[in-house]
Amino acid sequence: MQGNDPARRAVLEQLEQAALETYGEERSAEATLRTALELAATAVWRVAQERLEPLGPEPLPTHD
Amino acid sequence: MTDTHAPTALHELTAHQAAQLIADRQLSPVELVNDLLERSARVDGQVQAWETLDAERALEAAHVAEQLVGSAATPLGALHGVPFGAKDIFDTAGLRTSAGFGPYAQRVPAADSEPVARLKRAGAVLLGKMVTTQFAYADPPRTRNPWSAERTPGGSSSGSAAGVAARVVALALGSQTAGSVLRPAAYNGVVGFKPTYGRVSKRGVFPLAWSLDHVGVLARCVEDCGLFLSAVAGYDPADPTSVSEPVPSFAVEGEPPAPLLGIVTDALAAAVPRVAEHVTSVAKAFESAGARVVEVGLGEPLDLLLAVHHVIMQSEAAAAHWQLLEQYPGSHAPRLRAYVEVGRLVPSVVYLHAQRLRRRVRAAMARSLETIDALLLPTAIDVAPGRETTGVPSLQAPFSLTGFPSLSLPSGVLADEGLPLAVQLAAAPWQEARLLSVGRWCEAQLPRMPAPPIDG
Numbered sequence: 001m002q003g004n005d006p007a008r009r010a011v012l013e014q015l016e017q018a019a020l021e022t023y024g025e026e027r028s029a030e031a032t033l034r035t036a037l038e039l040a041a042t043a044v045w046r047v048a049q050e051r052l053e054p055l056g057p058e059p060l061p062t063h064d
Numbered sequence: 065m066t067d068t069h070a071p072t073a074l075h076e077l078t079a080h081q082a083a084q085l086i087a088d089r090q091l092s093p094v095e096l097v098n099d100l101l102e103r104s105a106r107v108d109g110q111v112q113a114w115e116t117l118d119a120e121r122a123l124e125a126a127h128v129a130e131q132l133v134g135s136a137a138t139p140l141g142a143l144h145g146v147p148f149g150a151k152d153i154f155d156t157a158g159l160r161t162s163a164g165f166g167p168y169a170q171r172v173p174a175a176d177s178e179p180v181a182r183l184k185r186a187g188a189v190l191l192g193k194m195v196t197t198q199f200a201y202a203d204p205p206r207t208r209n210p211w212s213a214e215r216t217p218g219g220s221s222s223g224s225a226a227g228v229a230a231r232v233v234a235l236a237l238g239s240q241t242a243g244s245v246l247r248p249a250a251y252n253g254v255v256g257f258k259p260t261y262g263r264v265s266k267r268g269v270f271p272l273a274w275s276l277d278h279v280g281v282l283a284r285c286v287e288d289c290g291l292f293l294s295a296v297a298g299y300d301p302a303d304p305t306s307v308s309e310p311v312p313s314f315a316v317e318g319e320p321p322a323p324l325l326g327i328v329t330d331a332l333a334a335a336v337p338r339v340a341e342h343v344t345s346v347a348k349a350f351e352s353a354g355a356r357v358v359e360v361g362l363g364e365p366l367d368l369l370l371a372v373h374h375v376i377m378q379s380e381a382a383a384a385h386w387q388l389l390e391q392y393p394g395s396h397a398p399r400l401r402a403y404v405e406v407g408r409l410v411p412s413v414v415y416l417h418a419q420r421l422r423r424r425v426r427a428a429m430a431r432s433l434e435t436i437d438a439l440l441l442p443t444a445i446d447v448a449p450g451r452e453t454t455g456v457p458s459l460q461a462p463f464s465l466t467g468f469p470s471l472s473l474p475s476g477v478l479a480d481e482g483l484p485l486a487v488q489l490a491a492a493p494w495q496e497a498r499l500l501s502v503g504r505w506c507e508a509q510l511p512r513m514p515a516p517p518i519d520g
Contacts, residue, residue: 018409032402038377040406046371047418057423060418 002042011048012041074099076515079146079288082234086145089190093126093145093189095502100147100191106234107518112207113227115152118159122147125189141187142291149236151224152193153200154180155268159190163270164198164205168393177268178303179237179279179296186295191233195223199385200239200272202454203397209251209368209448210516211483218248219283219454225252227518228282232424234304235292236282241377243460244443245280246472246488251347251448251455253474253484253513257281257289257500260493261467262307264293265300273380274305275419276373276464284504284513289471290314293496312497320505323437324349325489326360331441334366338478342485343442346475346510350440353509360439363428370458372425373465375410375418382407426466430516433468433492438502443472443488447481459488469496471503474513484513 002008015037019028027033074096077085085091100117108114129145132138150156153163155173162168177182180190195207200220204419207222209215210230217226221238225248226237238245240258258280271277281292294315299308327347332340347357362369385404389396396404433439445456463470470490478485489506491499 015406015409019406023405024410027405030402032398033405033511036402036406038397039374040410043371043374043378043408044414047369047375047414050368050417050421051419052420052424057420059419059423 003046005045007048008041008045012037015041016046056063075103077234078285079143079148079235079283080285080291083143083291084209086129087140093129093133093424094123096145097126097145097147097189097191099123100233107230108232109483110208110213110518111226111230111232113194113212113223113232114149115162115193115195115223116160118190121159122189122191122235123506129187129189140293141185143183143185144294145189146187146235147189147191147233148183149191149194149227149233150180151200151221151222151236151238152196153239153270154237156158156180156190156193159193161193161469163200164196164397165396173268175268176481178265178300179269182296183237183292188235188295190504192352194221194227196220196237197454198201198400199220199270200241200244200404201381201400203399204451204454206228210518211253212448214450215483216251216446216451216454218251218448220244221248221280222432222454223255224282225249225254228252228284229255230518231515232458234284235288237421238280238282239269240278240280240460240464241276242373242464243455243457245278246443246460246470247455247457249282250443250474250484253516255283255286255474256285256472257292258463258470259297259496260294260469261440263309263494263496264296265303265306267300267303273377273384275380276377276465278464286471286473286500286507287316289503290500293500296313298461309494314497314500316504320501322354322356323502323505324356324358324435325438325440325502326432326436327357328439328441329359330361334445335442336446339444339446339485340440342476343440343487346487347440350506350509355505355519357440358436360432360436363432364425366458366462367426368421369462369465372418372421373461375414376422376465378403378409379415382410422465427470429462429466437491438499439490441488441490443486447478447483447485463490468493469499471499473503473507475510477514482517
């Protein structure tokens with residue numbers, strides 16, 4: 001399961017730590033923030049699994 | 065849509081039917097606006113689709129439109145005298161535009177957003193503003209689904225979809241960043257259409273995530289989507305995301321041919337069984353009517369598409385809103401607040417990696433579409449859920465990510481729950497004319513959608 005993947009857990013822990021430092025303990029423990037952290041961790045982890053060479057698609061946010 | 069089922073009430077008229085009757089001097093725009101205002105007075109207490117009804121100015125505009133019909137020297141626009149609604153993230157000159165945000169409750173723009181301006185130039189009459197979730201994100205709105213008060217109308221174009229379903233207006237502007245046009249269309253049993261990214265200017269429309277935001281429309285037939293697109297499509301030098309692609313005709317021309325459809329097996333697997341079975345049976349009905357249906361994929365795994373979309377949307381939403389969050393503490397809805405707060409923590413390299421992956425994803429999806437007319441898949445993974453959510457965008461978001469045009473058609477009513485079902489079609493970029501043609505063919509094979517069971 002992706003929730004138990006060590007790399008995903010590491011991403012979640014990094015985001016949790018950043019939330020704690022930025023928003024404090026009380027806010028970081030609230031349910032809406034916890035949910036957002038979990039979802040973001042899964043997305044960041046999944047994106048980071050995909051390898052791209054430096055030469056390749058450029059990161060332009062357009063559709064040309 | 066064929067006109068063999070002539071509506072008996074003015075509020076049942078589609079936009080193209082109303083436009084034709086007005087042009088033929090068989091219908092007064094004033095009479096039509098008055099009928100929709102009366103309809104709104106009867107049903108909007110239940111549905112709560114309108115954020116602001118602008119009755120006085122709508123009637124003034126309708127009177128002007130009526131006078132112009134009698135003026136032989138003035139060519140009429142394609143939507144002359146036809147009322148429309150606009151989601152409350154579209155700026156409207158002299159009319160409050162608050163985006164569901166408390167501190168903007170008295171915000172009155174000086175100018176129309178470009179889509180509103182273009183619809184007015186085509187002769188359409190702005191009837192009012194329709195409820196949006198706050199800044200078009202995912203916090204549940206006050207709007208009710210006209211099919212069931214206990215179910216969400218979806219979001220974020222909640223009022224636009226519920227209002228079109230409830231017959232308070234035939235045409236309403238919406239916007240989609242993940243699934244905010246097509247999903248509410250599916251949940252409310254109406255047609256939802258999102259053109260190619262860049263086809264329609266977003267000037268004067270509140271952003272949620274710039275590289276994903278699309279202008280779209282809610283209507284009750286595919287033909288109205290073509291009328292809408294003909295009115296609003298085209299390059300706008302004032303919108304950096306607007307593209308100077310040639311604008312073809314989107315008008316209905318003859319009977320559309322039976323299409324070659326690619327049914328998306330990954331999407332069927334992601335839907336609940338009753339929805340997957342429904343879409344499979346719809347595909348079989350299309351085949352029986354002459355379509356060819358082949359199995360295809362989206363080009364890349366669905367979970368990757370959704371992860372790339374999530375990272376981009378959350379990062380851009382955070383960039384768009386973090387200063388507003390600090391400027392107006394306590395004013396943001398809970399889910400949007402958390403989304404922006406966490407979005408600020410996503411590393412920039414991950415955002416850029418996602419944007420690079422997006423190019424790969426887009427190319428792969430384009431290859432899936434090379435030999436077919438359109439993809440066929442469920443619009444949503446299930447029928448409308450409860451009001452604690454606005455639903456799941458997982459089957460609409462892939463086309464917001466790639467910017468490809470997509471269309472949702474109501475395809476039946478779930479017998480035991482009385483809720484609408486829907487199928488989605490998607491085409492290659494800039495192929496809206498083909499998508500709308502396929503949509504018209506499919507629409508003609510599907511059962512006619514009844515009106516929702518509301519009083520009035």
